[in-house]
Amino acid sequence: MQLEKTTKLRQIEEKRHYDDACGLAHALELVGERWALIVMRELMFGPRRFSELRADLPGISANVLTQRLGELEQRGLVRRVQLPPPASVQVYEATGWGLEAAPVIRELGRWAVRSPRHDPGLFVSPVSIMMSLQTMFDADRAGDLRGRFGFRFGHTGFVADIGDGTIDVRRGDPVGSDVLFNADPGAIAGVLYGGAPFETVDVSGDRTLAKRFVTLFPLPPKVETS
Amino acid sequence: MQLEKTTKLRQIEEKRHYDDACGLAHALELVGERWALIVMRELMFGPRRFSELRADLPGISANVLTQRLGELEQRGLVRRVQLPPPASVQVYEATGWGLEAAPVIRELGRWAVRSPRHDPGLFVSPVSIMMSLQTMFDADRAGDLRGRFGFRFGHTGFVADIGDGTIDVRRGDPVGSDVLFNADPGAIAGVLYGGAPFETVDVSGDRTLAKRFVTLFPLPPKVETS
DNA sequence: CCGTATCCAATAAGATACTG
């Protein structure tokens, strides 16, 4: 009885809130809970299943993921979609507005990696490493380089097209790419951002192009520690 | 005994963490706690005292503010500064890197105000309304308009300079501005963003210029509710 | 007045077991 009342009140009161008209405060009411923005990140290249999300969110527990997805759906950032037969599985998909959070997520990441305490050796999800390509791409370094770069992570493939000083990254079959990276996201991160030797990743296709590729993503300078 | 052990462990383990090398995850370890980004927002136009922060952060409790400031200081985003005599008071100041979070904060805000549930009628702090000028300024609408616009909120003044299609906002004495707004932040927000009549704010100086000014900050369109 | 510290109640998060 007492519990029911509390629950009902929570639905009305929308739990803790900042009584602040500032857009930032509202943003934090939308995606300020723990894990919320990281869940959004995982949806940025298309719909995902519950278990995929759980696998790429190291440390999240099922009940928290359920809760976050429910809240994000209720707030209009995520949609629950039933795939047609014969798949007939349920997936979670970012709405158009949800996808518009991508630039903010990238800028937050770019800002944070300047931190002296950032540890690039931790787990990296496929989506993380693919978003980092968009975040860290340096058009000047690319110059007039053109090429299609493919990535295969388990069952999922990604394609990055570089040309005209821009990079376009999407989920997709990497067959036919000029270069195909066959390595887990952590290994690729090691080469791109951790100074690991190029040989630590399995690359097929144009190796010269591949070696050029891995130089196109400079990290911003660390903040002065003084 | 048990408590001491837990406390010590917390200092080492840095409490909850995402084991994720992604920059976004690290950003959330830096400023993901409740209130952290809003505290940073309040420091974006210069150092502030504890009680000022408390007053402009409706609903924060003193102990949480103390804790947030301590964490932000430890992480290199905030500095504690002792003002020289005769003031001799302590203020909190964003570091250079902390200030670089400003664009991210603005973009988060711009993204969030498209939400159908955003309520512009809540409390607005002076810093919020001043940052919103930078966020929502429309260079096309401004055209070749030039002018200095002053604001007085209690003891604190702000100046916004518009010219060459840019806006520059800073803390400072508004005397000598072409237009001086003498109204609380909420009233100004009402006119700029809430459709309130221009006459609801006290304006001195060039009223024609002032009327033009309040049209330069269009809100982004709300997301489709369907 | 400027904070800090402490205690308590309410929520949120995490671990684990369990069900259709």
Add this chain to the structure above:
DNA sequence: CAGTATCTTATTGGATACGG
């Protein structure tokens, strides 16, 4: 596989008291 249910722990907020 896709979540729920339950229990434990951690964090937050509010009140209040305390030292400079």
